[in-house]
Amino acid sequence: IGAALLLVEIGDDMKAFGSADRLASWAGLCPGNNESAGKRKSGRTRKGNPYVRRVLCECAHAASRTQCALRTKFQNLVVRRGHKRSIIALAHKMLRIIYFMLSRGTYYRDAATDYEALGVQRNAARWIKKLIKFGFLPDPA
Template sequence: MKASCNMFSQILKHASSRTTSVFKPKFQSLVVRRGYKRAIIAIGHKILRTIFFMLKRREHYRDSAVDYEALSVQCNAPRWIKSLIKFGFIPPAKA
């Protein structure tokens, strides 16, 4: 039991310190009003509710602070351009 509590507290500290996580701004606003320990517990409650709804709806986690479509385009654009050149839709660049 103690090991699982320790692991959960590490998860909470990580979630509250990440810059791209939606939990960080919430954590920072709670620390000012409620203090560090209560803010950690509140973020833990928020994470548990998020996990519950993910399992209930059988969905993957989608952080509202991250633009997944832009990440997909950024990762795949070079491959798409290479394919367009390969199939002749874009003429190859002349050096």
């Protein structure tokens, strides 16, 4: 329910943000960028909207345990950056995905999933029954 409310809140204010980077900054999920004289200082994230940030971090934690491209991203980051920073980075990526989905009016298409193979696997038995019914394949019985 929380994720649905998040999408409604972000979707209503889409024009106010203007870009995914501004939305991430508002939510407090953009990485800190404080550099002076070639030295990197604190890379803390902003406080932002605590409710949106909390929901996205919870969703990122769940996504890190699924079989999708987001899990691969998390596994690559956790080795170098640690668990908590990887969760924030994954939440940032998810927020950018949500922004572009809502602004373009498209669905999420995971890069690691072959949707065509899933459709064939799901419908193959029904297609074979129809081919047998209409006489294109011999009846195995």
